[in-house]
Amino acid sequence: VSDLQRVAEALRVAGAVAVLSHESPEADAIGASLGAALAMEAAGKQVGVYNVGPLPAALRGLPGVERVQSVLDCSYPCYLVLDTTEPARTGGLLERRPAGSQLLNVDHHLDNRGFGDLNWVDPVASSAGEMVYRLLLAAGFPLSPPVATNLYAAVLTDTGGFRHANTTPDALRIGAELVAGGAAPGEIARSLYGQRDPRELHLLGLALAELGVSPDGRLAWITVSRTAQAAAGVGLEAAEDFVQYPRAVAGVVIAVAFKEAAAEEVRVSLRSWGAVDVAALARRFGGGGHRNAAGCTLGLPLAAARATLLEAAAVLARA
Ligand SMILES: [Mn+2]
Secondary structure (H helix, E strand, O other): OOHHHHHHHHHHHOOEEEEEEOOOOOHHHHHHHHHHHHHHHHOOOEEEEEOOOOOOHHHOOOOOHHHEEOOOOOOOOEEEEEOOOOHHHHOOOOOOOOOOOEEEEEEOOOOOOOOOOEEEEOOOOOOHHHHHHHHHHHHOOOOOHHHHHHHHHHHHHHOOOOOOOOOOHHHHHHHHHHHHOOOOHHHHHHHHHOOOOHHHHHHHHHHHOOOEEOOOOOEEEEEEOHHHHHHHOOOHHHHOOOOHHHHOOOOOOEEEEEEEEEOOEEEEEEEEOOOOOHHHHHHHOOOEEOOOEEEEEEOOOHHHHHHHHHHHHHHHHHO
16 A cells, blocks of 8 residues: 555545645645645545744635634644645644644655655655645545536646646646646736736846856855845735745756845745756755755845855865
């Protein structure tokens, strides 16, 4: 019996399930959660969806998103945790989980800690959305258009719009199945990518004005300072995808976005092309992620954080 089948069976027999995912969620966390929740509900279960947030505006078009709650103040016999490497990343949602309840861990991160009573971790899967799709098939839960829409949004986001190296045959096949099941690609793309506030683009402009490139051209970075956030009138939630711009510079193998959250708190997004492993780099600074997309947080002032991280990244970029 595979891990997938064990988790599917646990969900099949559960009467009530809490579905959780990581803090600062993107469409994979929320789309996978809502897809699983709506399908299990259609299969007759009592389901709650929980995330501490904050939910970016781009996710507000996902079907059922109004059901996401930030406080988990009742108990369930079964907890399904999606897209989350370790319990702390739920932002405390699991703290009051009753003894004897079942914890199911479904994730595609290589550095997942295996914290569940049952664990299905598949680092080859493109997204948690893809894993939930396979889970629904295995458990016999129905695929409705709202479920398909959420899961399509999840797969689309984590593959960078079917552009990243994790755009596997399975990701594309499942994408096709989800479209056949009622997901509308044009509407979903607009809902996810066509919701920008002009102030967010102003912040992007300020960040791009400080684009840096290493002398050898292999490393590029941008900085989103608190000064820029104040000037633009929006915070870091607007800057989630800004790292794609230094990554788009010709010849670059590692891209970095430095996002100043507080006087001594800098969130770092890392992206790479090909075999360059930025997850290993992120882990050296207490973070994690995937080979080509990772992140960490440095407890340093902005300038020191940038100097420290860029020094390590430059070595990796030359290798
Ligand atoms: Mn994911």
